[in-house]
Amino acid sequence: MxxxxxxxxxxTTPVDSRVLKKMKPYFTGLFANPATRWTSSISQKVDEAVEEARKNVAALINALPEEVIFTSGGTESDNAALKGVAFANRNRGNEIITTPIEHEAVLKVAERLQDFGFVIKYVPVDSEGFVDPDDVKKLITPKTILVSIMHANNEIGTIEPVREIGAVCRERGVFFHTDAVQTVAHIPVDVEQMNIDLLSLSSHKFYGPKGVGALYIRKDVQIVPYMDGGGQEQGFRSGTLNSTGIIGLGEAAKLGKEExxxxxxxxxxxxxxxxxxxxxxxxxxxxxxxxxxxxxxxxxxxxxxxxxxxxxxxxxxxxxxxxxxxxxxxxxxxxxxxxxxxxxxxxxxxxxxxxxxxxxxxxxxxxxxxxxxxxxxxxxxxxxxxxxxx
Ligand SMILES: Cc1ncc(COP(=O)(O)O)c(C=O)c1O
Structure with missing residues (x-):
């Protein structure tokens, strides 16, 4: 070639050589399951590295480490956020607001939720792809439980006014999720400043490995876990952790923040x-x-x-x-x-x-x-x- x-x-992006170097020991020597950290010293080392990765991911978006759940990537994070909030808040209402320009990982989930009695409302976008926060405000009713609007569009690059949209949601007591797969590590992302309750990110979009990502869930947000099992990730996402991938994501997050x-x-x-x-x-x-x-x-x-x-x-x-x-x-x-x-x-x-x-x-x-x-x-x-x- x-x-x-x-x-x-x-x-997708190539894995940064520094990320690969960080990951390498965890494929072979440090392979143990971090869940057995109480009895195995190798597990303990892996667990420590996973928790360091969690801190790095949290620091990149100004969250607390315990608000970061590792997933298999952007698609899973979007699924977990929309389905999780929808099913946990069903008693409060059944309306979800999104845009027609979301990634399929949000659009198809929204469509699926319609089969379960949820009503999806689409905020229009202008000729450059922008959402007007006032339009979001107009669509919110007492039945609205969630607004999901991407931070930036993957096709045309439009950066949405998420801080203003988040403020509207907070004022009306509605949860706000943003798909930040295209922005994290590329432009500043701050869940506090931007009034974000849930945020999806994906490692392979910023020089980390594929098949790993994270979902930020603000402390006070209830979601129904959709992966039940061994109760890993505070019970939000069961399954043995992809520790090597997570450690790669953590390093990519650290470098992303620095650079x-x-x-x-x-x-x-x-x-x-x-x-x-x-x-x-x-x-x-x-x-x-x-x-x-x-x-x-x-x-x-x-x-x-x-x-x-x-x-x-x-x-x-x-x-x-x-x-x-x-x-x-x-x-x-x-x-x-x-x-x-x-x-x-x-x-x-x-x-x-x-x-x-x-x-x-x-x-x-x-x-x-x-x-x-x-x-x-x-x-x-x-x-x-x-x-x-x-
Ligand atoms: C905006 C956006 N959301 C979600 C995804 C899906 O992420 P992943 O490939 O990690 O599942 C992508 C890209 O593929 C994307 O650009």
């Missing part, structure tokens, strides 16, 4: 230079989502009119450039993206979107090479396209 320029970090500002500024520099160049070099290209500080530092979602994204992505891959289409999180989907539809991208542009998501190791000096390749392939595809006229 030749040189690869990886630009799909919203889909967040520096990473953010380098990534933003790449994003802004890249966007400027591509808009200058290729005609009929436009950005989805906002073009200001309310956008994720590493996200560029653009429509390249007159082409379809798959042949472009395949041709870029041939050149060693890996970018994304709409969302990579729902494998093999052929339907148009629900996010792009919700923000009103015209029908003819829905399959012309590419998503470039930048990581901490991308190099500014690669921008010319990337844009030149996109330009060349776009020109070839447009020349063949019956829908494209110069």
């Amino acid at each position: 030749g040189r690869i320029i990886y630009l799909d970090h919203a889909s 967040q500002e520096e990473r953010e500024s380098c990534i933003k520099e790449f994003r802004d230079a890249f966007l400027k160049k591509i808009l200058e070099e290729i005609p009929a290209v436009y950005l989805n989502g906002p073009n200001d500080d309310r956008r994720l530092p590493g996200n560029i979602s653009i429509v390249i009119q007159g082409i379809r994204n798959e042949p472009l992505l395949v041709a870029l891959n041939e050149k060693g450039i890996i970018a994304g289409g709409g969302s990579a999180c729902s494998a093999g989907k052929k339907n148009p993206s629900h996010v792009l539809e919700a923000i009103g991208v015209p029908e003819e542009d829905l399959f012309s979107v590419i998503r470039i998501t930048i990581g901490k190791d991308n190099k500014l000096e690669d921008i010319d090479f990337i844009v030149e390749n996109i330009k060349e392939i776009t020109n070839q595809l447009r020349a063949l396209s019956p829908f494209w006229e110069e």
Whole structure:
């Protein structure tokens, strides 16, 4: 394999070598089950490392360690939050508010809850994907038990005003969950300042291993556990802990906290230079989502009119450039993206979107090479396209 320029970090990130180094001893020598810490010294060591990871994850989002429950990732955390709050608060009401641009890990859970008598209300988003906190306020009724609105959108990078939304929820006595899978370790996240009651995060989005994540549950929030068994994780999530993965997540969280500002500024520099160049070099290209500080530092979602994204992505891959289409999180989907539809991208542009998501190791000096390749392939595809006229 030749040189690869990886630009799909919203889909997943490589494990940082420092994270891997931290994890290694826990695959073999320190393999014991942390639950047997009272009788085994190896278990005790593993348990200590797991608790250190919990502290690191908690510190990253300004929570208490005992408010952090380890899960298998963002999808599980979202499931646990929505189903857990819904079933624990059924006696208070049956309405849940969310948005049409959530990840499937929230949208499909909300749909499922309808089968159990819950009513789902969708707050609209504007043409850049923003929710207006006043619209959330208007939808809340005495029957509302939960609001679930993502911190930032995985496709178009829009950062929602979660602090204001959280304040509305708190004022009305409604629990507030946010899917922060795309923001944790990328931009500051503070559950206290942002009035958050439950928060989902996923290790593989910030240089940790796949298959591990966490759910923050504020001390006073009741949820019904949906994984019953041995009672691990304070009874919220039974099952032998994925200790090696958790220790990797903890290290990624520690590094994420230490390096967040520096990473953010380098990534933003790449994003802004890249966007400027591509808009200058290729005609009929436009950005989805906002073009200001309310956008994720590493996200560029653009429509390249007159082409379809798959042949472009395949041709870029041939050149060693890996970018994304709409969302990579729902494998093999052929339907148009629900996010792009919700923000009103015209029908003819829905399959012309590419998503470039930048990581901490991308190099500014690669921008010319990337844009030149996109330009060349776009020109070839447009020349063949019956829908494209110069
Ligand atoms: C916003 C958002 N939520 C949830 C998920 C699912 O996370 P995981 O892959 O850890 O299950 C993803 C990505 O895949 C995501 O981008």
